Amino acid sequence: MSSFITALSKKGISLGLLVILWQLFASQMKPFILPGPLETLDAVIAYLGDPAFYHALYRTLLKLVISMVCVLLLGGGLGLAIGLRPRWKPYVEPVMDMMQSVPPIAWLGIAIIWFGLTDTPSIFIIVLSTTPVLYTNLYEGFVDIDSKLIRMAKVFQIPRGKVIRRIILPSLRNYLKSGMITAAGLGWKLAVMAELLTSVDGIGGLLSDARTNLDTRKVFALALFMAVIWNMIKLLLAFLFRGKTSSPSHFHS
Known part of the structure; x- marks a missing residue:
């Protein structure tokens, strides 16, 4: 304490x-250039009393949640599959390298052409840009798993499913947690950026309006909201993936 x-x-x-x-x-x-804390606080209070702010926050969080579910399924699934079957890695690695090397702004341009000025471009660039983060984290987790435990499991002919449940998944928990927090942090910023550039509903849309109206107080207020909300998201993810990672010494059910 x-x-x-x-x-x-x-x-x-x-x-x-x-x-x-x-x-x-x-x-x-x-104040037009750099509003002080009190001026920014006034804008914060104004947003807290505006229902449009809560609607915008909901829209941005919804995109982030949808994107993170996709990333967990795609990046997590691929990381687990390649960890269990390393010989597939040369087939997946070039795709991950391409997804990671292309700037999100380029993916956003493509997404706008394909999907128009909708919510889909935000989800599209978040998934493409953050999937390699989770994939890499999980694969690195496989590399660090104690090989002696795996060999011991083979010697005692432990079923594959039990090895995955008792050794592999517990050993990957911290890597999954780290990967999801990093991916969500990047995804949160990308969601706002995409909304800002497409002017669709969300925190980024409010930023676009504040920029258009040259209201620096609102820009700073929204930046503060984004920092606070991200810390809340980070705490939530840490809670969801809580637990100590330890190598088991037995395999009984």
């Missing part, structure tokens, strides 16, 4: 110093 309080106090000090620096810089500039 004391360590938690200490960590929390350190974060509070860091954020406090950041706010002080922010105010110092803002006091030397026009």
